[in-house]
Amino acid sequence: MKKNYIMAPGPTPVPEDVLLDIAKPIIHHRTSQYQEIFKKASEGLKYLFNTKNDIFTFASSGTGAMEAAVINILSSGDKAIVVRGGKFGERFSDICKAYGIEAINIDVEWGKPVDPGLIKKRLADNKDLKAVFATLCETSTGTKNDIQGIANIVSATNAVLIVDAVSGLCADDLRTDEWKVDVVCCGSQKGMMLPPGLAFLSINKKAMEKVAKSNLPKYYFDLKAYKKSLDKNDVPWTPAVGLVRGLCKSIDMIREEGMENVLARHARLANATKEAAKALGLELFSASPSNAVTAVKVPSGVDGQNLVKTMRNKYGVTIAGGQAHLKGKIFRIAHLGYMVEFDTLTAISALEITLKELGHKFTLGSGVGAALKVFTA
Amino acid sequence: MKKNYIMAPGPTPVPEDVLLDIAKPIIHHRTSQYQEIFKKASEGLKYLFNTKNDIFTFASSGTGAMEAAVINILSSGDKAIVVRGGKFGERFSDICKAYGIEAINIDVEWGKPVDPGLIKKRLADNKDLKAVFATLCETSTGTKNDIQGIANIVSATNAVLIVDAVSGLCADDLRTDEWKVDVVCCGSQKGMMLPPGLAFLSINKKAMEKVAKSNLPKYYFDLKAYKKSLDKNDVPWTPAVGLVRGLCKSIDMIREEGMENVLARHARLANATKEAAKALGLELFSASPSNAVTAVKVPSGVDGQNLVKTMRNKYGVTIAGGQAHLKGKIFRIAHLGYMVEFDTLTAISALEITLKELGHKFTLGSGVGAALKVFTA
Numbered sequence: 193m194k195k196n197y198i199m200a201p202g203p204t205p206v207p208e209d210v211l212l213d214i215a216k217p218i219i220h221h222r223t224s225q226y227q228e229i230f231k232k233a234s235e236g237l238k239y240l241f242n243t244k245n246d247i248f249t250f251a252s253s254g255t256g257a258m259e260a261a262v263i264n265i266l267s268s269g270d271k272a273i274v275v276r277g278g279k280f281g282e283r284f285s286d287i288c289k290a291y292g293i294e295a296i297n298i299d300v301e302w303g304k305p306v307d308p309g310l311i312k313k314r315l316a317d318n319k320d321l322k323a324v325f326a327t328l329c330e331t332s333t334g335t336k337n338d339i340q341g342i343a344n345i346v347s348a349t350n351a352v353l354i355v356d357a358v359s360g361l362c363a364d365d366l367r368t369d370e371w372k373v374d375v376v377c378c379g380s381q382k383g384m385m386l387p388p389g390l391a392f393l394s395i396n397k398k399a400m401e402k403v404a405k406s407n408l409p410k411y412y413f414d415l416k417a418y419k420k421s422l423d424k425n426d427v428p429w430t431p432a433v434g435l436v437r438g439l440c441k442s443i444d445m446i447r448e449e450g451m452e453n454v455l456a457r458h459a460r461l462a463n464a465t466k467e468a469a470k471a472l473g474l475e476l477f478s479a480s481p482s483n484a485v486t487a488v489k490v491p492s493g494v495d496g497q498n499l500v501k502t503m504r505n506k507y508g509v510t511i512a513g514g515q516a517h518l519k520g521k522i523f524r525i526a527h528l529g530y531m532v533e534f535d536t537l538t539a540i541s542a543l544e545i546t547l548k549e550l551g552h553k554f555t556l557g558s559g560v561g562a563a564l565k566v567f568t569a
Numbered sequence: 570m571k572k573n574y575i576m577a578p579g580p581t582p583v584p585e586d587v588l589l590d591i592a593k594p595i596i597h598h599r600t601s602q603y604q605e606i607f608k609k610a611s612e613g614l615k616y617l618f619n620t621k622n623d624i625f626t627f628a629s630s631g632t633g634a635m636e637a638a639v640i641n642i643l644s645s646g647d648k649a650i651v652v653r654g655g656k657f658g659e660r661f662s663d664i665c666k667a668y669g670i671e672a673i674n675i676d677v678e679w680g681k682p683v684d685p686g687l688i689k690k691r692l693a694d695n696k697d698l699k700a701v702f703a704t705l706c707e708t709s710t711g712t713k714n715d716i717q718g719i720a721n722i723v724s725a726t727n728a729v730l731i732v733d734a735v736s737g738l739c740a741d742d743l744r745t746d747e748w749k750v751d752v753v754c755c756g757s758q759k760g761m762m763l764p765p766g767l768a769f770l771s772i773n774k775k776a777m778e779k780v781a782k783s784n785l786p787k788y789y790f791d792l793k794a795y796k797k798s799l800d801k802n803d804v805p806w807t808p809a810v811g812l813v814r815g816l817c818k819s820i821d822m823i824r825e826e827g828m829e830n831v832l833a834r835h836a837r838l839a840n841a842t843k844e845a846a847k848a849l850g851l852e853l854f855s856a857s858p859s860n861a862v863t864a865v866k867v868p869s870g871v872d873g874q875n876l877v878k879t880m881r882n883k884y885g886v887t888i889a890g891g892q893a894h895l896k897g898k899i900f901r902i903a904h905l906g907y908m909v910e911f912d913t914l915t916a917i918s919a920l921e922i923t924l925k926e927l928g929h930k931f932t933l934g935s936g937v938g939a940a941l942k943v944f945t946a
Contacts, residue, residue, distance in 0.1 A: 218758070
């Protein structure tokens with residue numbers, strides 16, 4: 193018998209109770225019954241995002257929310273800073289390019305967080321900058337950026353800060369209102385414990401003022417249409433009814449555990465994974481590790497792509513490899529969403545078995561032992 | 570006890586087996602396991618669309634596929650014919666407007682099909698026209714257009730024909746390749762028997778050549794990115810894994826029944842509903858009724874909005890009212906997807922009970938009797 197464990201940074205495991213709610217008979221979306229569900233979900237999202245701002249829900253992947261941020265807030269010819277420290281920073285830059293926004297890229301070495309001072313300097317040098325795009329957790333490298341530090345700088349200017357928190361939300365602390373983060377993008381299939389198919393965008397007054405003036409073409413992701421509907425607990429296009437129903441359930445679970453505890457749990461699992469990696473003689477990749485996902489360097493003598501494949505195909509444990517130039521050089525174990533200590537121990541056990549098989553030298557059990565030490569501390 | 574019956578033209582009931590497949594544990598999308606599922610779904614879609622063309626699957630509502638058609642095939646300043654005979658024809662026109670496409674609208678009285686001759690004349694008068702947008706079933710009025718007739722005209726020109734088959738597919742015959750329909754847009758929550766959250770677009774070579782030249786800005790719905798991925802049974806952004814899994818199941822069910830039988834079933838339910846309406850002294854609204862949904866005029870003396878509300882709130886039967894200027898003037902009963910004779914009889918029974926209550930004069934049972942006559946003919 194082989195069981196499947198999904199421990200890549202998204203999609204993440206979905207609680208059985210959420211899956212069952214998603215599987216309930218479909219209801220019509222233009223009814224008070226659905227409006228109540230949607231209202232509950234929209235209110236609950238505010239708890240997750242730490243905000244009183246409006247949050248819009250799209251039937252799309254997280255990339256849809258990222259595109260929505262660009263095309264609703266900016267106008268043709270606008271200039272914006274994009275922090276690029278991995279695949280997802282690059283995505284913001286690509287979206288800007290697609291819409292004729294001049295992206296002033298701050299390229300950060302993959303695995304390093306951005307220095308907020310660099311953003312401060314660029315903003316001071318160029319008063320024309322309309323927005324700063326940054327990533328809470330850069331999934332491709334498992335690196336957390338200092339969003340509080342960045343927000344502190346951007347909020348003192350006319351630019352708006354747009355944060356991709358797709359993989360970071362519910363894993364790394366994000367205080368949208370307290371830190372003055374203008375826009376937050378998220379997706380359903382990470383810390384929210386849902387299948388992929390929903391995306392979210394929270395937006396404050398400062399950014400909504402730019403929405404009113406934006407001249408980029410849009411329709412499906414037009415926030416003005418969403419705003420008009422949201423005020424009636426409605427959406428402009430047919431919503432993904434089943435997933436929104438599941439969202440209500442997963443929010444209930446997160447509320448019950450309490451966001452502080454959710455974050456502490458992610459930190460605990462991440463710490464255990466880091467300690468285990470070190471005990472196995474492995475090196476961590478990120479200089480500023482996120483609690484969403486831990487990136488570990490593949491030891492010399494081991495084929496990184498084979499490591500990931502063996503863990504999945506032979507042992508049923510799906511982790512992620514490296515992307516782009518990191519292909520084969522790192523592997524990534526997620527701690528996202530519906531995960532507890534025993535899931536992390538499973539991942540580490542499978543890693544040990546696989547490393548042994550691929551010829552890496554270490555004391556069997558030392559990784560699991562180090563993780564148990566963290567869990568019992 | 571009150572049971573809920575969803576008989577509006579989308580979302581439609583989802584078979585229990587499909588819901589259960591959607592509720593299966595989530596798998597990672599960058600794996601051969603998912604690729605096999607996606608390949609099976611993509612192949613199956615070709616059966617549903619009657620085509621050998623590529624079909625792209627988006628995580629979005631049907632409107633996303635409509636936007637994808639506009640922004641990928643046209644370029645700024647292009648001119649296109651839009652047939653507007655209801656809410657959904659208008660949507661194509663609105664999307665064109667949002668992207669600076671000059672929409673040459675052919676406005677058709679709601680409830681009437683477009684005369685293909687009008688399209689022929691416009692195309693002859695203006696050799697610059699790049700596309701013709703038409704609707705298979707205009708959901709807002711329950712009206713079927715003569716897509717074969719339109720395709721016959723458009724295929725002889727350089728323009729491409731883009732058909733919104735969101736509510737029509739699997740209910741009204743659509744022979745994409747045989748009729749030379751260049752592009753077909755669809756959504757999951759109608760005849761495909763799935764929850765909302767997926768959209769589809771089939772596209773032939775003639776239209777793909779325009780895609781290569783299109784200069785409108787796009788990212789999430791960029792068909793070039795989807796095409797590059799599709800050739801590897803992949804998608805550019807995280808797909809709605811659960812819904813795609815459900816799609817495989819619903820395609821299996823449709824294949825097993827056979828498309829001819831599926832279409833015949835929809836026709837049978839639609840005919841029964843029409844005969845029932847007439848027997849109840851009611852008038853049909855559409856001059857060219859679709860088999861997806863039957864629109865019926867609200868009889869004088871009856872409050873149409875109250876009729877729809879009573880059926881839903883008191884009897885659990887969700888049908889749709891009229892939209893825009895038809896609000897309160899028509900009601901619409903769908904035959905879409907996972908529906909059999911007894912569902913239609915339930916709708917007619919609830920209609921009879923409600924009409925009686927609201928003071929309409931007729932012989933109780935005459936509607937159901939007329940429907941039974943159709944079913945036993």
